[in-house]
Amino acid sequence: MPVSRRSVLSASGALAAVGLGAAACGSGAALDPDDPLDLDVADADLSGSISLLTPDFVGEDRAVLDDDVIAPFTERTGVPVSVDQVDWNKLNEKISTGIAGGIIADLIMTGVGWTQPFAEKGIFAEIPADFIESLGFDESVLAPARYDGKYYSLPQALDLRFLAYHPEMFEARGITEPPATMEELAAVAEELTGDGVVGLDYLSGSAGGARQAFVFLLYAFGGTMFSEDGLTTRLAEEPGRLALQWMLDGMDSGAIDYNLQAAEGQPSPFQQKRAAMSLVATGNWPTWQQMTPELCEEGAAGVFLMPPGSGGDPVMFQGGSFLSVSSLSKNKDAAGAFMEHMLDPEILGISNAATGKVPPTPDIPANEEIQGSLLTRFALENLQYAGATEGGTAAYMQIRTNLDGIVEGCLTRKKSVDETLADMQTLCDDAISRLR
Amino acid sequence: MSAAGTAGATASRRSVRTAERRWGLLLAAPATLHTLLWIGVPIVIAFVLSFTSYDIIHAPEFSGLENYGIIFTDGLFWRSVLHNVIIAAVGIPVSMFLALVFAVLLDRAIPGRGLFRVMVFLPHITATVAVAMIWLWIYNPSENGLMNVILGVVGIGPLPFLTNPDLALASVILVTIWQGIGLKMLIYLAALQGVDGQLYEAADLDGAGIVQKFRHVTVPMLRPATFFILITSLIANFQTFDLIYILTEGGPANSTSVVTYRIYQTAFQEFRVGLANAQSVILLLILVVLAVLSRRIVGGSDDD
Numbered sequence: 081m082p083v084s085r086r087s088v089l090s091a092s093g094a095l096a097a098v099g100l101g102a103a104a105c106g107s108g109a110a111l112d113p114d115d116p117l118d119l120d121v122a123d124a125d126l127s128g129s130i131s132l133l134t135p136d137f138v139g140e141d142r143a144v145l146d147d148d149v150i151a152p153f154t155e156r157t158g159v160p161v162s163v164d165q166v167d168w169n170k171l172n173e174k175i176s177t178g179i180a181g182g183i184i185a186d187l188i189m190t191g192v193g194w195t196q197p198f199a200e201k202g203i204f205a206e207i208p209a210d211f212i213e214s215l216g217f218d219e220s221v222l223a224p225a226r227y228d229g230k231y232y233s234l235p236q237a238l239d240l241r242f243l244a245y246h247p248e249m250f251e252a253r254g255i256t257e258p259p260a261t262m263e264e265l266a267a268v269a270e271e272l273t274g275d276g277v278v279g280l281d282y283l284s285g286s287a288g289g290a291r292q293a294f295v296f297l298l299y300a301f302g303g304t305m306f307s308e309d310g311l312t313t314r315l316a317e318e319p320g321r322l323a324l325q326w327m328l329d330g331m332d333s334g335a336i337d338y339n340l341q342a343a344e345g346q347p348s349p350f351q352q353k354r355a356a357m358s359l360v361a362t363g364n365w366p367t368w369q370q371m372t373p374e375l376c377e378e379g380a381a382g383v384f385l386m387p388p389g390s391g392g393d394p395v396m397f398q399g400g401s402f403l404s405v406s407s408l409s410k411n412k413d414a415a416g417a418f419m420e421h422m423l424d425p426e427i428l429g430i431s432n433a434a435t436g437k438v439p440p441t442p443d444i445p446a447n448e449e450i451q452g453s454l455l456t457r458f459a460l461e462n463l464q465y466a467g468a469t470e471g472g473t474a475a476y477m478q479i480r481t482n483l484d485g486i487v488e489g490c491l492t493r494k495k496s497v498d499e500t501l502a503d504m505q506t507l508c509d510d511a512i513s514r515l516r
Numbered sequence: 517m518s519a520a521g522t523a524g525a526t527a528s529r530r531s532v533r534t535a536e537r538r539w540g541l542l543l544a545a546p547a548t549l550h551t552l553l554w555i556g557v558p559i560v561i562a563f564v565l566s567f568t569s570y571d572i573i574h575a576p577e578f579s580g581l582e583n584y585g586i587i588f589t590d591g592l593f594w595r596s597v598l599h600n601v602i603i604a605a606v607g608i609p610v611s612m613f614l615a616l617v618f619a620v621l622l623d624r625a626i627p628g629r630g631l632f633r634v635m636v637f638l639p640h641i642t643a644t645v646a647v648a649m650i651w652l653w654i655y656n657p658s659e660n661g662l663m664n665v666i667l668g669v670v671g672i673g674p675l676p677f678l679t680n681p682d683l684a685l686a687s688v689i690l691v692t693i694w695q696g697i698g699l700k701m702l703i704y705l706a707a708l709q710g711v712d713g714q715l716y717e718a719a720d721l722d723g724a725g726i727v728q729k730f731r732h733v734t735v736p737m738l739r740p741a742t743f744f745i746l747i748t749s750l751i752a753n754f755q756t757f758d759l760i761y762i763l764t765e766g767g768p769a770n771s772t773s774v775v776t777y778r779i780y781q782t783a784f785q786e787f788r789v790g791l792a793n794a795q796s797v798i799l800l801l802i803l804v805v806l807a808v809l810s811r812r813i814v815g816g817s818d819d820d
Contacts, residue, residue, distance in 0.1 A: 169765070173784035180572045201573045201787075290768075339676045341657045478786040482592070488769035492681045511786075 117205045117405055119420055121413040128411045129160045130418060133175070133185035135168040136237065136401050136435050144434035153421045159414045172477060179203065184408050186415035189236065189401045192224045193471020193480065196310060199232035200474035200515070204404040205412060207231045207419075215423060220466045221440045225402060227474065233402035235440035236422055237432050239363045240459040240466055241287050241296060241397035245382045249277070249356040258384035262300060262326060265387055269335035272356035279335035281355030282327065283491065286348035287364060288399065290487040291480065292470065296359070296397040297323035299468035301389035306508070310473035311515075313508035316501040322389060324490050324497045331491070338491055347371045361399070362455040366436040376454070383458045385465055396459065398466040400437065432456075475511035482507050559800070566794035571787045583794035592770055593795060596778040597802065599685060603774070604753040607692040612745060614693070615700030620734070622701070623708045633705070640698030648762035651691045652678075678764050681771035688763060688772050692756070700745050707741035708734070743810070750806050754799060775799050 137145040142165070150161045164185055166174045171190065175198070178184040190198070198204045212222065212231050225233040243265075245258065249272055259265040269279030283293055295305065295315075303319025306312060314320075330336035340355065342348045350358030351372040360383070368375045375381050385394035403422060405415045421427060428439040433449035438459045450456050459466075470480070486507065490500035566583055570576035587593055618636050622629055639647060654662045655677040664674040677687040711734065719729045757776040760766060766773035766781070773781075779799070783792035 173780075176572055176784050176787055201571070203573065339657075339680060341676050341679045343656050343658045343661070344652065346656075346658060346660075478788070481781055481785045485592070485767060485770040485773075488681070488767060492769050494681060494769055 117207055117412055117416050119208060119211050119416045121417065123157045123417070126157045126159050126414045126417055128414060129162065130186040130409070130411050130414045131162045131164060132187045132189070132418070133164045133166065133171075133178070134189040134401070135166055135171050135191075136189060136437075137163075137431075138165065141434045144431065148430045148434075149422065149427055152427075153418055156421075157414070157417060159411075159418070161418060175203070179408070182408075184406050186406055186409040186411055187418055188404050188406055190233065190404065191401065192399050192469050193476050195225055195233040195402060195404065196227045196471060196474045197477040198404070199227035199230075202407055204232040205407040205409070207234060207405070211420075215441070216443065217440050218463050220464055221398065221400075223467075224398070224400075224469050224471065233404040234419065234423060236401050236403045236428070237435060237437035238398060238400040238440055238459070238466065239361050239437050240463075241292075241359060241361045241399065242383055242385050242458070242462075243280075243357055244350060244360040244455075245357040245384070246350075246353060247379060247382045249353075250382070258382065259387055261387050262389035266326065266330060266333070266335065269330060269357060270333045273333070273335045276354065278337045278340055278349065278355045279357060280330065281340060281349045281358040282330065282336050283338050284340050284342040284349050284355075284358075286342035286350065287359045287361040288397075289484055290491055291484040292397065292399070293327070293359065294320075294323055294483075294487045295470050296386060296395070296468050297326055297389070299395045299397075300386045301326075302392065304472070305470065306472040310475075311512055313505055313512065315508065316505040319390070320501055320504065321497055324487075324500060326389070327491060328497070351375060360455060362438050362453070362459050363436045365453045365455045381454065383454065385462060386468070394465055395468045396462055396465045397468040399470075400440070473508070473512060475508070475515050478511040478514070479508055562793045562796050565790055566797045568790040568793075570790040570793075572789055573787070576790060579790060583791045584798075586791060587794055587798060592773065593775070593778055593798075595770060596766075596773045596775045599772060600754050600756070600774050602685065603689050603692060603756070604750055607689045607696065608746065608749045608753065611693045611696040612700055612742070612749070615697045615745075616704050616738075618697065618701045619704035619708055620730070623705060633701075636701050637698040639695045640702075642695075644695070644758040645762060647691065647695055648759050651687075651763060655687055679768050681769045684764055684768060684772045688760065691759060691763065692753070695759075696749065696752075700749070703741050703745055704738060707738050711737045746810050747807055750810060751803055754803055754806075775802075 132150075134145075142163075145163065150163070154160050164174075168191070175184065175188065175190075184203070188198075188204075195204065199206075207225075207230075209231065212234070215234070217235065221235045221238060222231070225231050225235065243258075250256070250258075253271055255268060255271070259268045265280070271279070273279035283290060288296075298305065298315055298319050301319035301322040303314060303317060303323070305315045307314055327336060331338055340349050347367075348358065348364070349355040350360070351368060365376070385396055387394050403419050405412055405419055409415050422431070425439075425441070425444040428441070429444040429447040429450060432439045433447050436453065436456070438456050439450070442460045442463065444450070450460075470476070473479070483504065486495075486500055486503045489495040489503075490497060495503065565576060567578060567580060568576035569579040569582070622633050622636070626632075656662070656664065657674060657676040657679060658664065659668060659674045661674065661677075663677060667673040667675065675683060677683050715733050715737070716729055719733050724732065754774075755776060756774055757780065760772055760774050760777045761780070764772040766777045775795070776799075779792050779795045782788050782795060
C-alpha cells in the first residue's frame with residue numbers, strides 16, 4: 081500500500097484520538113463529585129478496604145498512625161486502611177498522577193490552600209454541614225476548608241507559626257516585653273543583632289519557605305491573598321508592598337540574614353543561638369526536644385504572636401493537614417467513617433502529640449505531650465488569631481510554586497518590589513482567568 | 517560466459533538480495549515495532565495534546581496554538597532553556613577536557629590503573645539520587661559542610677551554595693561535571709585503544725613531540741568519539757531532571773530551573789498538561805537543532 085503524507089497524518093490523528101480518549105476515560109468516567117458523603121452509615125454496614133494518602137506521620141510517628149489510629153478503627157469496623165506516605169513537596173504530583181492513573185486514595189491529607197483547587201476540580205467530596213457543626217471547630221480553622229460556601233475538607237492537625245525569642249538575649253539588652261508592632265519588631269531585631277547573632281531568623285526555612293514568610297507578613301500588614309470569592313488578586317496591593325519592604329529593610333539593617341539557612345538534619349539558627357528571635361512552627365517542638373532539649377525547659381524560650389503592622393490584632397500563620405474524602409473513592413462510606421474516626425477528640429490528641437502539631441480544637445482529653453509543648457500550648461491559647469492562611473482561590477495550585485520563585489527573586493534583589501508585585505499580579509490574574 | 521548464464525547469475529544475485537532484504541526487515545521488525553509503539557506513539561500524542569487545554573481531570577479541549585503562544589511569552593520557560601544552555605556551554609567542554617586528560621593518562625601502563633579507572637567511572641554508575649544526596653551534604657551551608665570546611669582553610673565562607681541564586685547554578689554545574697567525566701573518559705579510552713600505533717611511530721619518525729602527536733594524531737583520530745560524546749552529552753544535559761529535583765527544586769528564585777523541571781512543574785504542579793506537552797515539543801525541536809548544529813561544527817561523518 082502506498083504511504084502518502086495524508087495517510088500518515090490520518091493515522092497520527094487516529095492514534096492521538098485513542099490516547100486522548102483513553103486519558104479522558106481514565107480520569108473522567110469515574111468522576112462522580114455529586115455522589116454525597118454519607119456519614120451516618122453504621123459500622124456493621126461498612127466493608128471493603130480503604131487507602132489514606134498522607135504527608136504526615138513520617139519516621140517514628142508512623143507506628144502511632146498504624147497502632148493507635150488505624151488499628152482501633154479496623155478492629156471496630158473490620159475495614160483495613162492502607163497508607164501511602166509522601167513528602168509534602170511531592171504531594172501535589174502524587175495526587176495528580178493518582179488521578180491520571182485512576183489510583184487516587186480514598187482519603188487524602190492536604191494542606192491549607194489546597195481545598196479550593198481540588199474541590200473546584202471535583203476531586204474532593206462535599207462534607208455534610210451538620211457534621212461540621214457537630215465538631216464545634218473555631219471559624220478560623222474552618223475557613224480554609226470551604227469552597228463556594230460548602231466544606232470539602234476538615235482540619236486534622238494545625239501547624240501554627242509565630243515568633244520565639246531567647247529571654248536571656250532580651251534581658252541582656254534590657255528588653256522587657258516582646259514587640260507589639262512591626263516597627264518595634266524591626267527595632268528590637270536590629271538591637272539584638274551583633275556578636276555573631278542575627279536579630280531575627282525569618283527566612284532560614286526552619287518554619288516554612290519564602291512564600292509563606294511573605295504571606296504571614298501580608299496578613300500582619302492587614303492584607304489578604306485574594307478576594308472572598310477567590311476571583312480577584314489582592315496580594316499585590318499595599319500590604320503586599322509593605323510586607324516585602326519590611327523584609328528588605330530588615331536585611332538592609334542586618335537584622336534579617338537571607339544567607340542564614342537551616343541545614344538538613346541540624347538545629348536551626350535559633351536553636352544554635354545564632355538568632356535572637358525566630359519564626360517558629362508548632363511542628364518544630366519534636367526537633368527542639370531531640371536536638372536541643374535545654375530549649376524546652378521552663379523559661380528557656382519565649383513566644384509571641386506576629387504583631388500587627390497596621391493596627392488591629394496580632395496574627396498567627398496557619399498551616400496544617402486537612403482531611404478530604406476523594407469523590408472518586410469506591411468506598412466513600414468507609415472513607416467517611418475513617419475521617420470521623422481521625423477527628424475523634426481522643427484520636428486527635430494521640431496523633432497530634434506524635435507529630436508535634438496542634439489539634440484543630442482545644443476540646444480534647446488531657447494529653448501530657450500536648451500540654452508539655454510550649455509551642456502547642458501557646459498556639460491553642462491563641463487559636464482565634466490563626467487568620468493568616470495561604471490560598472483562597474481555586475487557581476492556587478497554579479500559583480503557589482511560582483510564587484516561591486517570585487518572592488525569592490525580590491529577597492535576593494533580582495527584582496524590585498514594584499516588579500515583584502507586578503509579577504505576582506500577572507501570575508495570579510493569569511491563573512484565575514484560566515478557571516473554568 | 518553466455519548471455520543466458522549472465523542473466524541467470526544476475527537473477528540469482530537478485531534473489532539473494534531479496535531474501536537478504538526480507539530477513540533484514542524481519543530482524544528489524546521487533547526494534548521498529550518497539551520504537552513505533554513506545555517512542556512514535558507518545559510523540560504523536562504529545563504533539564496532539566500540545567494543541568489542547570488539558571488538566572488531567574477534565575477531558576482535553578482543543579485550544580489551537582494557544583499553548584505555543586503562552587510559551588513564547590513565558591519568561592520562566594526561556595530562562596530554564598538558558599540555564600540548560602549555560603550548563604551545557606560550561607559543563608560539557610570542561611568535563612570533556614577532563615575526561616580526555618584522564619583517558620590519556622589512564623591509557624598508559626601506570627600502577628593501579630584499573631583502580632583509577634573505576635574511581636573515575638564510579639560517579640556515572642551511581643544513582644543520581646545518591647549523587648545529589650552526597651552533594652547536598654558537601655554543599656551544606658553551615659561551616660560543617662565539606663566544601664565550606666575546605667574553603668574555610670583559605671579563609672572563605674561559609675557559603676550558601678544552593679540557596680544563593682548567584683552560586684546555585686555554578687554549584688549545580690560542578691556536580692554535572694563531576695558526574696559526567698566517567699562515561700566520557702570510558703568512551704575516549706576505548707577510542708584511544710583503537711588508534712593505530714603505526715601513526716604514532718610515523719609521527720616519531722617525523723620528529724613530532726608529545727604535544728604535536730596529541731594535536732595531530734590523537735585529537736583527529738578521536739573526532740568520531742568526540743562527536744558522539746558531544747551529542748549524547750547535549751541530549752543528556754537537556755534531559756537533566758533528577759539532579760535538579762533533589763538538589764535545588766529549581767530554586768532559589770528559579771535560578772537553577774531547567775527545561776525538564778519546568779515541564780514537570782507545568783504538568784504536575786500546575787496541572788497544565790497541554791502546555792507541558794507543547795513545552796516538550798519545543799524541547800524536542802531544540803534537541804534536533806542542537807544535534808544538527810553539533811554535526812556541522814564537529815564535522816561528524818556518516819560513519820559516526
